[in-house]
């Protein structure tokens with residue numbers, strides 16, 4: 174094998190490392206992935222019946238306020254001016270999400286000003302007293318009060334996580350902004366958009382370099398493959414972006430993950446729901462949301478004869494499922510600390526990405542963290558001869 178660096182996993186973390194190593198350092202990179210395509214969960218393909226671009230692993234919206242990441246991704250693709258907005262269908266009525274002045278006034282059948290709405294929510298959140306919110310429920314109630322929490326968050330979160338919300342981290346609900354204006358943008362970042370000619374074209378451009386040898390359908394743990402954990406261990410530097418518990422053969426137990434099942438349906442109509450994402454926060458609806466992919470690209474001339482929708486169902490991931498969302502209970506955090514110690518002792522292997530660090534990372538965070546690993550570990554090793562120290566699973 175003639176690689177200077179093995180990158181396991183061709184998601185945005187692995188792609189960024191491979192691209193920088195080849196382009197900036199002239200290294201020969203073996204980029205392996207067990208799937209039959211590159212790009213990890215950001216991958217998309219055009220539905221053969223309708224020609225509509227479908228995000229194969231769930232809807233992916235690119236957004237960032239990190240200028241370095243924005244400059245970097247624009248080397249491989251331009252972005253449309255799509256701005257993500259989400260609606261939520263509660264008890265037969267549709268509200269804007271995330272919670273904003275429009276949601277509050279519609280829910281309470283009122284016409285509160287921003288100041289009045291703030292006062293109302295503060296009064297409803299007062300049940301917490303002086304307690305600093307420590308978990309998901311407390312944080313949720315502190316942000317929007319109990320009535321809105323119970324309508325829009327409680328059952329949606331029960332369906333999404335099937336975990337006692339007191340065990341969930343407050344940071345999960347903090348991902349959603351709460352606004353006392355009628356601004357119902359889902360994200361608050363400086364830059365936002367979708368890759369103009371699709372995710373697959375963007376991701377393939379990142380890997381398109383003569384020094385990058387892409388090997389698909391290759392599992393790093395399959396000893397029948399030319400490149401595998403056993404024959405590169407300790408000899409060729411590895412950046413590993415698969416699940417950290419799998420790397421260590423689950424020796425400290427399995428870390429908890431959620432996966433999603435996506436149920437696609439082609440309908441013989443032009444428009445099913447009039448928007449790209451509709452959430453379903455009620456208990457009696459089994460799915461969490463419906464995506465309608467045509468609305469991600471209003472600038473494209475998609476067929477008017479059909480549309481494709483996807484219902485999203487969430488459940489616990491077993492070993493053979495795709496791990497998507499780290500659950501991060503107290504037990505998971507204990508297990509992760511033990512894996513971090515093992516990772517520190519693993520020779521010449523750096524752990525990165527969402528699966529390798531057991532962290533919910535958005536695309537821009539995965540790219541930003543890969544650029545930092547390149548600057549701080551990979552370049553010093555190859556350009557200056559510094560030891561390749563993992564420092565454990567990066568924080």
Ligand code: FAD
Nearest residue numbers: 182184185186207213214231233234393415526527535536
């Ligand atoms: P991944 O994309 O998961 O890539 C890891 C790769 O490693 C995979 O291709 C896998 O096949 C491969 N691999 C694993 N084990 C092995 C092995 N043993 N051998 C070989 N290959 C292996 N981010 C946003 O910014 N906006 C969004 O709207 C958004 N929506 C999301 C929706 C869902 C449902 C999910 C799950 C994620 C979403 N994300 C979103 C996050 C985004 O997908 C991640 O930031 C991104 O995928 C992280 O890239 P990664 O390289 O760390 O991991």
Ligand code: UDP
Nearest residue numbers: 261270325326327329330333345346348452
């Ligand atoms: N959430 C909710 N109701 C909604 C949207 C989100 O309860 O209508 C909660 C849910 O727990 C979710 C979290 O807020 O996991 C973060 O939402 P986000 O849209 O970021 O979830 P993701 O895109 O990661 O699935």
